[in-house]
Every structure is written in C-alpha cells, then in structure tokens.
Amino acid sequence: MDTEAEHTERDRSSGFPAGTSPTGTEERSRSARSVGHLSTAPARRVPGFSPGRLSLGRLSLGRAGLLGVGCAVAVLLFSAFVVQPFRIPSGSMEPTLQVGDRVLVNKLAYRFDAEPERGDVVVFDGTGSFVQQPPRENPVTGLLHGAAAALGLAEPAETDFVKRVIGVGGDRVVCCDKGGRVEVNGRAVDERYLHFGDAPSRVPFDIVVPQGTLWVMGDHRSNSRDSRDHLGEPGGGMVPVGKVIGRADWIGWPPVRWSGLEPTGAFRDVRSPDGAHG
Template sequence: MSGNGLDHDGHGRGLGSVLSGLAVAVGCVLFLGGFAWGAVQYKPYTVPTQSMSPTVKAGDRVLAQRISGGDVRRGDVVVFQDDAWGNVPMVKRVVGIGGDRVACCGKDGRLTVNGTPVDEPYLHGTNPASGTPFDAKVPAGQVFLLGDDRLVSLDSRVHMEDAAHGSVPLSAVSARVDAIAWPMGGMLARPSGFEALPGGTSQPGPLKLVVGAVVAGAVLILAGAAYGPIASLARRRRVRAAVPAGR
C-alpha cells in the first residue's frame, strides 16, 4: 500500500512539475511576445494641447497605432507632422479625405462632407460645429483635419489660404490614436457619423489582443511558479495528517 502510494504521489509530482514548467514557458512567450507585438504596433505620445478635448485632454498619454496613409479613414484621430504646421507632432481628427468637399456650417449648424451633414457627438459643446465658416475641396492624397474643441483648435481652418486648402498629405500621418493609456481612459470609440460615407470608418487596432496576451502570460507565469510551493505545502499537510497522534 505504502509503495503504491509513494509511486502515485511521485507520478503526481512529476506531472505537476511538467505542467507548471509548461505554464511558465507558455506564459513567458505570451508575456514577452505581447510586449514585442505592442512595441511594433504602437507608440506612446503625450498630447500637448487642449485642442482635442474632451476626447483627449492636454497631458494625456495615448497609444497610437503605426499606420500608413492608405489606412486613414474619416473620423480617425491621428498623429501627424507637417512643415506648414510647425513641423512638430500634432493630434487632430480627420474629417475629410482626398476628393471630399468639407464645409461648415449647414443650416442645422453641422459639418457637411460632400453635402451630407455629419453628427459629431465628440465636440466640446460647439454649436454650430465651427465658429469660423469654411468650405474646402480636399486634394487627392491629402486629409482635412479639425480639433474636437473647435473654439481653441488651430487646425485646417487656419491654413485655408495654403495651396492645399488647409489639408496635409497622407504621408504626414504616422499613427492613429487607439486608446488613452494615462490617465486610464480606455479605447477611443470610432465615430458613427462617418459610417455612411464611402470607405466607412476604421476598425480598432489589435491593442485588446496585445493586452490580453500580456495579462494571460503574467497569469500563467504566476500560476506555474506558485505550483511548487503550494504542492510542497499540501504534501507536508498530508504527512502530518497521516502520522498517528502521540507519536
């Protein structure tokens, strides 16, 4: 009986050790792989001004997915850098792409794209959607950019006299903001107001999958590392319970 018990216990310890080691190994792959994936896909950026309030406030730390110009859609909050705008990284919202006629304001005070009024619930209490009327044709390969706080934002409206009518080239766009990392604000919602326009809106990047991989990896590493001490404690308790009282 005792021999069989020892064999069974030894087999259990061996299998448990293998499984705990496997959990740690898989956890390391997920944890480190998630961080590597995130580093390739995303870059952190601190928003310097209040122009995108209330969506993104001054001082917020955001995670922006690296994208090419061909991935840009209307409604995206993008990071860009252009000589005509001071050649410093800036964050604005894309409201028009090449070929669009962007104007404000329609009879109901809304922004219009190709004559279609657009709902903009993200605006900072602005009605009409711009205190400065404008009407611009966006050249091919360019985007028209506005801040969400239209009262303070210095955006495409102040560059209307430029040859590109206030727009910037797609090549100037380097990333799309996916989430506010600090203070923790979560994922940025894709605006529904542009969905009916040709091309629709963009889909969120893989940030949730990246975070999921890192969290799952951490859990597996902790669980695998904890197996040894927990199993040892359980064996000691079984030994003490098996010793007759008084011995």
Template sequence: MGTESDQESDAPDAAPPDGQRKQQRSFWKELPLLIVIALVLALLIKTFLLQAFSIPSGSMENTLKIGDRVLVDKLTPWFGSKPERGEVVVFHDPDGWLADEPTPKPSALQTALSAVGLMPSADEKDLIKRVIGVAGDTVECKGTGPLKVNGKALDEPYVFPGNTPCSTDSAGQFKITVPSGRIWVMGDHRQFSADSRYHQDKPGGGAVPVKDVVGRAIAVAWPLDRLNNLPVPATFGQSDINAVGAAAPGAAGLMGAAPLVLWRRRKRSLSQAHRSALLAAPSEKN
C-alpha cells in the same frame, strides 16, 4: 566556557559559496547588456509599433485634455493602411502650422528618454486632430452647422460642450473637396482649434498629406483616471457617406469596358460560327 551552540552563534557569518559569488558577479556584468537590449526594444517599438505623445493644448477637448498621454499606432501604416474618417491621428506639421509656436528646449534627460520613445520629443512639431474627410470627399460648413461630408450631416457628440460644429467666422464657412493623397482634419474643440479650416491659404489648401501622418491615436494611457480607447464615432459609418467623386472613376471604367467586352464576345461568336461552317462543309460534299 560556552556550549557548542553558543560558540557557533558567536562565529562570523560564513562566506557565500563560490557558485553564489559567481552568480552575483555575473548579474552585474550582464546588467549593462540587459539595459542596452531594453533600450533597443523601446526604440524599435517607438519606430515601428507604438509611440506615446503628450497633448499640449485644448484643441481636442474633451476627447483629449492637456497633459494626456496617448498611444499612437505606427504599425498599420507600414502595411498600406491610410487614415479613415473619424480617426484621431498624429501628423507632422505640414505647412508651417506651428511656425509661430515656441519650441521648448529639452533637458538632456528628456532628450535621452524621447530618443527611445519613453517621452514625447520636444523638438518635433506634431499635431493631433480628427480626420473629417479623405481624398475625394466634399466637406462643408454653413452657419453653425451641422458639418457635412458628401452632403451627409454628421452627428458629433464629441464636439466640445458649448461649441457649435461649424464656426461662423470667414474661415469656418467653407465647402472644399479633399485633394488626392490628403485628409481634412478638425479639432473636437471647434472654436479653439487652428485646424485645416484656418490654413486654406497654405499650399495644401489646409488638407494634410497622408505621408505626413505618423499614426492613429488608439488610446489614452495616462493619467490612469483618463484611461480609455479612441474608437471611430458611429456617425462616420453611415452607408451613404461615401463620396460620389471617389466612386466615379470605377463607374467610368466599367462603362468604358462594357463596349470592349461586347465587341470581344461578338468577335468570338462569329469566329465560332465560321469554324462550325468549315467543319460542316466536308460532310455536305459527301
């Protein structure tokens, strides 16, 4: 006959209390709801905040390499922010730039994950380039460079090693003024990028509509050894790079307003003098 402690050790494990069983059942009941909430949050983040994009080509090397995952800020455009010079932006194919590029058929899993922003969409034809000029800017390439914006030469350390800032083929030699509501974009791998230069025969003359811009790429998020942010290069902060053409309407407005202001001041001065004369008249009679 065993001792009391031996009998206790031989006894089967005690069943969990009713409260614990209810908590376990409650978790499994709530799990589908938690998954739905997570997916909805991911969808909202993808739509309004951030979205991950995969880099499919080498047109932005070495800033971005094939297979990099970049995070794109989609929030600031909702508040009226427009692309600025030097930013790396993702944009929808504006004029059939990718018409000859094959679109891979995604698997069911890829389709589901891309719908909530966990993977880039395979059927969306988006591009990623650097903004070189905005509306009103004059962008120019002669010979091998340097690339000029509004007559100011750019210092471009981000250009792919061994490339020249300007390409010497016919499309790479140009001088254009960026139309209103558009941006001029170029890849950092200058001799391996079919960018604005090579679509000047399209309706937009190679310039991309601002409305087609998805957002600004702000960081490389994957792979981890490539983790880095994507700041605006210092060369785009030159104080004298602003377009004369862009400032002209404001100057013209000031010039047009000046005569009107002077006329109103003269009229107000004459009216005040006339009122003073009327007020002074009775006292002279007395």
C-alpha cells in the same frame, strides 16, 4: 707577554670562533628564521571582505547595465515601428483627449495599403502643412527630447499634432448647413464628440480635399488650430497622408482613463464622391 696568545684565549672564552663576531653567521641564521616565520604566517582577513564577492558584484553591475541598455533599445524600436506613446500637449481634442493623456499611437494602422478614414484620430507631422519651417534646435538636445517623447515622457515635437480626420481625398467639406453642421459630400455630420457648447465651426469654408491629403479638425473647435487656420498658407491646411504617424487607438495614461478610442458613427451616412460609402 704573548699578545697573540691572549687574543686567542679571549676569542675562545667568548664562545665564538676566532675571527667571528656576535653579529656573524649565527645571528644571520636567526634573522633568516624570523623572516621565514613571518612569510609563512597566515594573513589576517578583513571581516566582510571577499575579493570574489567584489568581482561578482562588478560583473553583476555590468550585466545589469547591458540589460538596461538592451531594454531601452528594444522599447525605442517598438515605439518607432509598432506603438508609440504620445503625450497630449493641449486641450484642442477635448473632451475626447485631455491635457496630459498618453495615447498609444498604432503605427501599423496604415502600413498595409490602408489609409486614414473619416473620424479617425491621427497623429501627424505638420511640417509643410501646419508648420512651414520647423524650429531649429541643438542636435543633441533634439535627440534626447525625441527619445523621451517616443516613450511618452516628454511633450511631442512642435511639429507633431493630433486631430480628427473630417475629410479624405476627393471629399467636399462645407461649413455650415442651415443647422450649423459640417457637411461632407452633401451629408450633414452629427458630431457628438464635440466639446460641450462648441459650434462645429465659426469660420465658414467650402473646400475639396485633394487626393492623398486629409482635412483635419480638433474636437474642441473653439480651442483648436487646425486645417481651417491654414487655408491661405502653402498646402491649404491639407495634411499629406504620408505625414501621418499613426492612429490614436488607446488611452494608456492616467490609469483612470484607460480605454480604447472607439470609432465614431458620425460619418456612417457619408458617401464618397463616386457614390460608395466611404
């Protein structure tokens, strides 16, 4: 038997050329067509998903974040140099100012050769006069608290105070006259802003205010630690003009108390030591 001829005939009858198999060239071509078909089919889209929308969302969030930071910096700068909210922490200035009031402190009031006047309500740094050594605190905590206080969101620093100016440099302030009133340069002061039932002072004093300093007192005299309480300490209770942060000109919060702090007429008859109206 011719086995070579038999193998050749079997190859022809199977439909494939001699020396090839069903997994040969034709099958590889079919596989290639299948791969090509899969690669050109359009990808199925996830409903509601858009890469462009995602990128735009991230960009919008980034811009919003930058805008927020910019606004915060602008507000802090405005608070640092123009007007600063100040939260009233105690009742020492009642009834003029109440606990929780946010007053707006005008920092430009004394910037252009102007100085505090008698009757002004001022916010000042009491370091060296009311507080000899400021309390130690964590720098980071202090920074955050300072920023919150600058926006009126937190109580002021323990070294910041709000009081009314009673005497300026050169004034002689005495308490009390025969009628129980405070005298400034020999003139009795009718302090109608005092808390109801309070005496002008239950502590007698007779001082001359050094130049460049202020004698300050609270309107709620029986509930105020002020210049009277620091007479025997360094500085004698006098507040240096350079320590004044600004003048409280408006009550900004709560809304039911929106108002300006009008100048008092209590000192209109007081003359300066040189004889001029102060």
